[in-house]
Amino acid sequence: MTESTSSEALPSGFVALVGKPNVGKSTLMNAILEIKVSATTSKPQTTRNRILGVQTFREKGQICFVDTPGIHQSTRRLNRAMTDKALRSLQEVDLVCHLVDAPRIIAWQQKGGREGLPREEEFVLDRLAERDVDAVLAVNKIDLVDEKLELLPLIESLVDMYDYLDVVPVSALTGENQTTLVDVILGHLPEQGLLFPEDTITDKAERFIAAEFVREQVMEKTDREIPYSVAVEVETLEDDERRDLIDIRAVIHVERESQKGIVIGKGGRRLKEIGKAARKELEDFFGKQVYLETFVRVQPSWSEDPRFLQRLDYE
Ligand SMILES: Nc1nc2c(ncn2[C@@H]2O[C@H](COP(=O)(O)OP(=O)(O)O)[C@@H](O)[C@H]2O)c(=O)[nH]1
Ligand SMILES: [Mg+2]
Structure with a gap:
């Protein structure tokens, strides 16, 4: 098979990175892109626009990430516009990658001695459920979870509430499991060949x-x-x-x-x-x-x- 025929069949598509503010969406996109294009801070609500970030994986395919503002409730006009942008992108992509902050949910569950999820996380899940999108779950910040067994109750609570195609624990900071996440995402994208030239990084000026x-x-x-x-x-x-x-x-x-x-x-x-x-x-x-x-x-x-x-x- 020649190289051009094989690249025609490679998986590619748009993948929205969504979740509550501050779960690591922009950090994950920058890490997979291997260049920083999206602003990240320790404070919530850093991202205000939708930002396209493209990475081409040689002989594997192409992922066109859409980094989005965190989905949250607010009365402020700017914040409502931010959440609207994130919600609109849910319907415009081939796949949704829902990120959650593992250590935060674990702390919440342990502190309250309960299962289930914090209200802000339920808010995001309700928005996904309303639209019934194809989604994979990325359980992020696992570098901060020493006892990996502690991930199980939180994953259970999440898969109870949404029918994810796959679940991948990951660290956007250390790179742990990032290749697995990329492979899982590629596995759910249509085999339609590259959507952008190989050297494309972003649509932003x-x-x-x-x-x-x-x-x-x-x-x-x-x-x-x-x-x-x-x-x-x-x-x-x-x-x-x-x-x-x-x-x-x-x-x-x-x-x-x-x-x-x-x-x-x-x-x-x-x-x-x-x-x-x-x-x-x-x-x-x-x-x-x-x-x-x-x-x-x-x-x-x-x-x-x-x-x-x-x-x-x-x-
Ligand atoms: N320890 C750790 N921190 C992370 C990880 N991913 C993101 N962060 C931190 O979480 C904060 C929010 O990240 P950001 O990407 O701006 O979150 P976003 O609002 O979801 O886009 C930043 O301080 C990041 O450095 C991770 O995997 N591990
Ligand atoms: Mg962000």
């Missing part, structure tokens, strides 16, 4: 990714309501060939004047740290030196403003 890396660092380096009051736009991104660097100008929008002072910090210290960390990530991504300029601007109550939300493709 460089400007989007640059803005995300800046926002990620603001989220990491601030607390309370600030991480959720920040939006970032890249005004210009220029490949300066003469100086052999990428020149980026990013605007950090906050909702109130007081937040502006916090993001900038005493003597501009925090903004400098944010810029330094974001620049490092951008240099890893572009494989080139980056010059990053950041500005902070007040955009009053942007998270409730439909026009601003549309401008950032949040709605």
